[in-house]
Amino acid sequence: MAKIFSIHPENPQTRRIEEIQTELRRGAVMLYPTDTVYAIGCDLNAKSAIERVRKIKQLANDKPLTFLCSSLSDIATYAYVSDNAYRTMKRLIPGPYTFLLPATKLVPKLVQSPKRKTTGIRVPNHKPCLALLEALGNPIISTSAHLPPDEDDDGEVDTEYETGITQAELFDRLDDLVDIIVDTGEEPNNEVSTILDLTGDEAVVVRQGIGDLKF
Secondary structure, eight states, rough: OOEEEEOOOOOHHHHHHHHHHHHHHOOEEEEOEEEEESSEBBTTTOHHHHHHHHHHTTTOOTTOOEEOOOSHHHHHHHOOOHHHHHHHHHHHHHHHEEEEBBBBBSSSSSSTTTTTTEEEEEOOOOOHHHHHHHHHHHHHEOOEEEESSSSSSSSSSSSOOOOOOOOOHHHEEEEEETTTTEESSSOOOOOOOEEEEOOSSSSSSOOOOSSOOOO
């Protein structure tokens, strides 16, 4: 049974944030809300936890995972950012955008796309997420909390999200699979992020989500 941490959505309690980051450093897997969908995640540096996330989602090792960073400068630590990519991201973050970028050596192979050597990164516009990222000091894995057989198989990132499920149903479904549940009182959102491929000279929209693009 997962341990539930109740967090204020606008003013996350420092003590509880610290308790969660301690568990994440120990290899915990959590269910948590973001500014788009509820996600299953863990510390990017916790290999065993990443393997558990993959097992929960029934993802093969060649399926890349998205992760959250705290800022644009943090993204530049884990991805190679061109001048054009930098300008694009600077206009859009924080917010509901996932950026596909060439991965640096700091991105575990369990996370990145093995063929393209790319990774998906987001900077969420969500105070509890940002508080956790700041406290942990590492990126956090973020894969949507819908489970097979609803899993999308596009080979890049999740593209669909189960609709009509309540917070209580989601918590009940994942209670035995995760170690931590972060409860901000927010109901599940079925609106996914917009995905932008920034590996080339120009930004390419891979998926149009709730992010409003103005280039």
